[in-house]
Structure formats: structure tokens, C-alpha cells
Amino acid sequence: MEPDKRTNLLDLNRAGMESFVVGMGEKPFRARQLMKWIYRRATGDFEAMTDLGKDFRRRLADTAKISVPDVLISQNSSDGTRKWLLRVDSGQAIEMVFIPEPGRGTLCISSQLGCAMDCTFCSTAQQGLNRNLSTAEILGQVWLANRELGYSPDGNRVITNVVFMGMGEPLANYRNVVPAAEVMMDDFGLDLSRRRVTVSTSGLVPQMRRIAEETNVALAVSLHAPNDELRNVLVPINRRHPIKDLLDACWHYVDRQNARSVTFEYVLLDGVNDQSRHARELATLLRGKPAKVNLIPFNPFPGTQYRRSAEVAIDRFRDLVIKGGVVATVRRTRGDDIDAACGQLVGRVADRTAARLGERLSAMPGVHG
Ligand code: SAH
Numbered sequence: 393m394e395p396d397k398r399t400n401l402l403d404l405n406r407a408g409m410e411s412f413v414v415g416m417g418e419k420p421f422r423a424r425q426l427m428k429w430i431y432r433r434a435t436g437d438f439e440a441m442t443d444l445g446k447d448f449r450r451r452l453a454d455t456a457k458i459s460v461p462d463v464l465i466s467q468n469s470s471d472g473t474r475k476w477l478l479r480v481d482s483g484q485a486i487e488m489v490f491i492p493e494p495g496r497g498t499l500c501i502s503s504q505l506g507c508a509m510d511c512t513f514c515s516t517a518q519q520g521l522n523r524n525l526s527t528a529e530i531l532g533q534v535w536l537a538n539r540e541l542g543y544s545p546d547g548n549r550v551i552t553n554v555v556f557m558g559m560g561e562p563l564a565n566y567r568n569v570v571p572a573a574e575v576m577m578d579d580f581g582l583d584l585s586r587r588r589v590t591v592s593t594s595g596l597v598p599q600m601r602r603i604a605e606e607t608n609v610a611l612a613v614s615l616h617a618p619n620d621e622l623r624n625v626l627v628p629i630n631r632r633h634p635i636k637d638l639l640d641a642c643w644h645y646v647d648r649q650n651a652r653s654v655t656f657e658y659v660l661l662d663g664v665n666d667q668s669r670h671a672r673e674l675a676t677l678l679r680g681k682p683a684k685v686n687l688i689p690f691n692p693f694p695g696t697q698y699r700r701s702a703e704v705a706i707d708r709f710r711d712l713v714i715k716g717g718v719v720a721t722v723r724r725t726r727g728d729d730i731d732a733a734c735g736q737l738v739g740r741v742a743d744r745t746a747a748r749l750g751e752r753l754s755a756m757p758g759v760h761g
Pocket of ligand 1: 509562593
């Protein structure tokens, strides 16, 4: 088979798209038209792009493509949460989750196949890092979700927020994540405001400093512990970039970006980091700073040594942080019935999906799973 040399347009940000069309002898504004078709109307077919000349459309079909991951499974939760399992390589899958809430719809996407950060409470860590996703694989997730969800009957956009909180460490895939985020914020891309595209990081300090200069997304930081001793265990990258350096990078980010605050994620693990003293220590760390704390009830997965904190412990923790002078909220778990909750990506789902695929295959005549 001839190798496919066509350029996947989902790999290009606006500047890339402009040089691509100029390379084809077209005017740069054609890039904006193309992006509108691709991202606003979720079109994947050049023939349908009727405001482009016939000849240009034909040449596009020869040199370009709009290629996205395959949808393996798509599931709906009773609470409206949707989850897709997407194939990015033969036999390898990533997950994407859409969480509707009153007045907003958040799409949670993946940035890597697996992850190298090795956080002890995260199921993705168990598979290690396989590879970075390409820009097209990242934007392909958004494209697919947009195509399926699009606009509500009253004409409002269904996806209002995108968070890099699926599989992977987005700042470890800086080169591909940044152009993808740019397209999400581009007027001719998804046109989301910069506060509505959130990169969540386990704390890659050098990349945090770099992104502060280069683009303007919202930043969330997975803190999970109020001191280095504990954080070294839960989030091992802390041994390289301890809390003091991490927080310095956060405040620098807020300054450079003129942002309102950084969100600190804190997963509550029963008896590990959820005691009163941890709440007080956390408040002391963040008091008076442009910080918000988002407490996440731990989502268990098979083989984990951790347990979710009891409801009362979660409430007490939140109250103590607030009393300590820091804004704190608890993230409600969504999509429980389809394992779509944060941190449950792929690990157990992949097993179950594999099982289900196996069932389907063995139900087909002549196939034995
Ligand atoms: N690597 C990035 C983004 C992916 S994880 C990061 O670390 O921020 C998105 C969030 O889910 C992170 O805050 C992560 O710590 C949290 N998380 C991971 N596993 C979890 C679990 N089992 N239960 C609850 N939250 C979890």
C-alpha cells in the first residue's frame, strides 16, 4: 500500500493552516474558511465546503485529510455524562468524557497514551507511558465530540469548556498540546475563551514557566498533598520539583497571564492526606494567594491501595480549608455508572471494554474470542 502522504489538517494551528493553503497557491484567508468548516461545522468532507472553489476542493482532497480516532464505544450515563473510547493505535485506546452541567458542558480529553508521572493513586500510571498523542489526535477528540454534540436546539454551543484531565500529562507533550489548545481558543476554531481551556499538570515546573510566556490557557495543578514528604510519595515528580518551586511557578503564571487564580486539585485519600492537620497545612500554604482548591473524592480502581474518604471527612476537610482562608469546593463525581469518573480512565474500562468486545466477537458466527 502507498503511504498516505496527505496532511491531516487537524495537526495545524491557524499559522500552520495558513502556510499550508499558501503552499497550495491560495490566499491565507482560505485557512480561516477551512477552520470554520472543520471546527464550527464539524465537517470532514472537502466536497461539502461550498464556499471554496471546486478546483481548490479537489486539490485539497488530494493533499489533505481530516482524520480522527475511531470511536470504539460510546456510552451514556443516566446523569447525562457521555464517554467515548477511542482507538488511536491498533489495540490502544484513549478515553474522552463529556460532563453536562447547568449552563456549561465540559469535555475532558487525553493528551498522551498512558502516562509517565507515576502518581500512586492514578489508574493511568499503571500502564506507563506509551506515547504522546499528536495534535491531530488531541483535536480529533474535540472534533468528534463537537460533531456528536454540536449545538443545542436553542442554538447554544454544547461544549463550553475543555479540560486536559483525561489520560496523560499535557505539559509532557508540550509540542502537540499547545497548538491544539490554540485551535480551541481560536476565533475560527472552537472559539473558547482562555478561561475555558484548562491544562491540568502534575507539576512540570519548567514547562509551566514556558507556557506562561507562550500561550494563555487556564492552569490547574494536581497538588494532592500540603508538604513535600507526602507529595513525594503521591506525586513522585515532586522529588524533582518540590512544592516551593511549584507554587513559585504558579504565582509567576498568574502574574504573567494576568489570570485570576490557579486551581489546585486535591484528591482525598482516606487516612492518607485527608486529616485535619493536612487541611490546615494546605490552607497555610495557599492563604492570601490567587488560589482555589478543588477537592476530588478518590475514585477507586482494581488493585489500588487507597480508599475514598468518607463524606463527613470530605466536608470537614473543605470546611477547614475555607476556615483557613482559602476558597475550596468539592468536585461531585459524575458518570459513576459508566466508570467515567475522573481518574478511572481506561484501566478498568479497557478491561471491561475488552471483555465486552470479546463477547461481541464471540457472538459473531465463526469468531472465537
Ligand atoms: N496529568 C495531569 C492531568 C490528568 S489527571 C495531572 O496530573 O493533573 C486529572 C486529575 O485527576 C488530576 O488532578 C489527577 O490527580 C486526578 N486523578 C487521578 N487519578 C484519580 C483517581 N483515581 N481519583 C480521583 N482523581 C484522580
